Amino acid sequence: MLRTLSLARDRLRSNAQVTSSPSTIRVLSSPFSLKRHAPKATEEEAPGLKESVLLYPKDPSSTPKLFLVQPRLTPPKFLQAKLNEALCLANSLEEQRYGYFESDFFDKELPSHVVVQNPIARSSKPRVDTYFGRGTVDNIQCHLNAEDSKEEVDAVFINAILSAIQQRNLERIWGKPVLDRVGLIIEIFNAHAHTKEAKLQAELAALMYKKSRLVRVRGTDGRQTFGQFGEAEVVSARGRAASKGTGFVGGAGETELQLQRRRIADRRLRLLSQIKEAQRTRLLQRAARKRQSGLEGKSLATIAVVGYTNAGKSTLTSALTRTALYCNERLFATLDPTLKNAILPSGRKVLFSDTVGFISDLPIQLVEAFQSTLEEVVEADLLLHVVDSTAPNIEEHRSTVFHVLNQIGVPEEKLKNMIEVWNKIDYEEEEEEDMHYLDDGKGEEEEEEEEEEEEAELSEDSIAEETLEASSEATVDEDQIQNQEDDSDEWLLSEDENVSDSELWKVPEEAKEDAAQKSGPDVRVSALTGVGLKELMYLIDEKLSGEDEKRKSGTIVERNDFQSRKWRPSFKDGEEFAAGQ
Numbered sequence: 001m002l003r004t005l006s007l008a009r010d011r012l013r014s015n016a017q018v019t020s021s022p023s024t025i026r027v028l029s030s031p032f033s034l035k036r037h038a039p040k041a042t043e044e045e046a047p048g049l050k051e052s053v054l055l056y057p058k059d060p061s062s063t064p065k066l067f068l069v070q071p072r073l074t075p076p077k078f079l080q081a082k083l084n085e086a087l088c089l090a091n092s093l094e095e096q097r098y099g100y101f102e103s104d105f106f107d108k109e110l111p112s113h114v115v116v117q118n119p120i121a122r123s124s125k126p127r128v129d130t131y132f133g134r135g136t137v138d139n140i141q142c143h144l145n146a147e148d149s150k151e152e153v154d155a156v157f158i159n160a161i162l163s164a165i166q167q168r169n170l171e172r173i174w175g176k177p178v179l180d181r182v183g184l185i186i187e188i189f190n191a192h193a194h195t196k197e198a199k200l201q202a203e204l205a206a207l208m209y210k211k212s213r214l215v216r217v218r219g220t221d222g223r224q225t226f227g228q229f230g231e232a233e234v235v236s237a238r239g240r241a242a243s244k245g246t247g248f249v250g251g252a253g254e255t256e257l258q259l260q261r262r263r264i265a266d267r268r269l270r271l272l273s274q275i276k277e278a279q280r281t282r283l284l285q286r287a288a289r290k291r292q293s294g295l296e297g298k299s300l301a302t303i304a305v306v307g308y309t310n311a312g313k314s315t316l317t318s319a320l321t322r323t324a325l326y327c328n329e330r331l332f333a334t335l336d337p338t339l340k341n342a343i344l345p346s347g348r349k350v351l352f353s354d355t356v357g358f359i360s361d362l363p364i365q366l367v368e369a370f371q372s373t374l375e376e377v378v379e380a381d382l383l384l385h386v387v388d389s390t391a392p393n394i395e396e397h398r399s400t401v402f403h404v405l406n407q408i409g410v411p412e413e414k415l416k417n418m419i420e421v422w423n424k425i426d427y428e429e430e431e432e433e434d435m436h437y438l439d440d441g442k443g444e445e446e447e448e449e450e451e452e453e454e455e456a457e458l459s460e461d462s463i464a465e466e467t468l469e470a471s472s473e474a475t476v477d478e479d480q481i482q483n484q485e486d487d488s489d490e491w492l493l494s495e496d497e498n499v500s501d502s503e504l505w506k507v508p509e510e511a512k513e514d515a516a517q518k519s520g521p522d523v524r525v526s527a528l529t530g531v532g533l534k535e536l537m538y539l540i541d542e543k544l545s546g547e548d549e550k551r552k553s554g555t556i557v558e559r560n561d562f563q564s565r566k567w568r569p570s571f572k573d574g575e576e577f578a579a580g581q
């Protein structure tokens with residue numbers, strides 16, 4: 001069904017009527033209530049971390065005003081879903097203070113946005129220098145000027161993956177910071193991180209992203225700098241750069257680049273050792289849990305609740321365990337795994353683990369920044385996949401989750417045994433409406449004409465432009481060589497990897513096949529109203545006893561092969577330490 005933007009807002013509001021109504025209603029609806037957790041006095045703050053991870057200059061005390069640019073997609077239903085998600089992402093960027101968000105999500109205005117031509121759809125290859133064609137870049141500039149005249153836009157959010165060069169060039173043209181999809185998600189991680197471990201992991205992700213963004217920038221006064229604005233130049237391993245034919249012989253610039261890299265490398269090492277410490281604590285706790293359950297003579301199984309962000313994982317976990325986890329309509333409301341007890345119908349005691357949600361187009365390296373968090377998923381006895389049954393692009397959500405679970409090394413056996421829960425069945429579908437969003441207004445014919453004109457312009461006046469593009473591509477490779485020398489185990493792929501965007505970010509066919517193998521939900525629930533929860537608890541009981549049987553008969557290998565999986569945590573000594581308990 002075609003969902004419109006206004007419908008999306010209505011839909012959010014209709015959810016809001018249930019979830020964000022006055023606190024009295026929330027408390028009365030217990031045990032399925034959604035209470036915001038109180039500030040933790042014992043939470044150890046990590047002072048000064050925030051300042052060092054900002055991807056663009058902003059006032060941390062206020063929510064930034066973003067202008068969203070959505071490349072056009074087909075079919076319209078898919079575009080609508082992606083646009084809705086991007087709007088929610090943009091509105092999710094808000095600092096969390098003591099476990100709370102100050103503003104109510106549903107009171108927030110939707111960010112200004114425009115749908116523009118998609119360079120990938122047109123030529124299957126975006127422009128190397130500016131991602132979009134010239135006409136689109138100018139068009140966005142006009143929209144930005146109009147927005148600025150109302151209230152100044154703090155940053156432009158492009159819902160696509162940009163290379164460092166494209167990002168810098170667009171910043172120079174528009175005179176504003178530009179965030180791509182990965183950049184914004186990292187910003188959200190940093191803004192929402194609450195515990196020390198989440199803060200460290202989010203900073204690590206930001207740091208490695210920053211590293212992949214290092215390009216030399218020519219300031220307005222002609223000096224080379226790494227500042228926010230300026231003309232992007234690609235720095236080669238030999239310290240040579242070329243931009244519009246203006247090369248320079250390097251030396252000082254190269255040193256500056258190396259200095260930046262060294263600072264990042266130093267900080268990364270410090271962060272890794274702090275994360276290792278936090279992970280050691282987690283491993284000790286897990287070992288203690290196992291020991292205790294062993295003493296009691298029964299195994300204390302852990303059930304990891306996984307799913308796309310905003311699917312309702314925390315709401316469901318709260319409902320099943322009769323606790324009040326933090327649930328919020330903002331994307332990535334949960335960043336830390338939380339364990340909660342519950343008793344199954346058989347009387348068996350289990351632990352539910354609520355964790356960070358997944359999202360499409362997220363590079364594995366970013367997922368890996370949360371490796372200590374995701375270990376809870378890999379180590380769990382049973383997985384509960386929560387799917388938002390109201391999502392228009394439900395199949396994309398499902399395959400994204402299968403993809404991430406595969407990437408983090410969840411064994412196939414566990415994937416097969418995973419319970420798929422379709423949530424939000426209480427949600428009623430609204431009438432179909434026409435889509436409402438600001439489009440750049442270009443029909444296909446116009447787009448083709450514009451493209452032809454651009455191509456003609458390029459071939460006439462190609463020397464400067466092509467020099468930039470060709471040299472960008474050439475020197476990027478050389479730059480990558482240096483990158484690898486500096487830091488061989490890169491976390492984030494940069495544009496330097498020379499792989500097209502579509503190849504990098506799309507969900508592989510195998511993940512789609514995995515998702516398709518499961519024909520539908522095992523159980524349909526409403527975490528909010530409690531419908532289907534009893535059935536779900538019986539199913540969990542059944543699956544766990546099936547697992548016990550298989551284990552007894554030896555068809556399941558015990559969880560001692562952590563190091564041999566596709567993705568491995570780098571903290572082997574911590575494992576050994578815990579194993580020795």
Ligand SMILES: Nc1nc2c(ncn2[C@@H]2O[C@H](COP(=O)(O)OP(=O)(O)OP(=O)(O)O)[C@@H](O)[C@H]2O)c(=O)[nH]1
Nearest residue numbers: 309310311312313314315328332333334357527528
């Ligand atoms: N209508 C309806 N809304 C629900 C249901 N379950 C969750 N929600 C709403 O969906 C939104 C997201 O819920 P969360 O439980 O925070 O989702 P999550 O999967 O934990 O999200 P992240 O932690 O951000 O990944 C909240 O506004 C919930 O109130 C449901 O069964 N019905």
Ligand SMILES: [Mg+2]
Nearest residue numbers: 313314333334
């Ligand atoms: Mg959550």
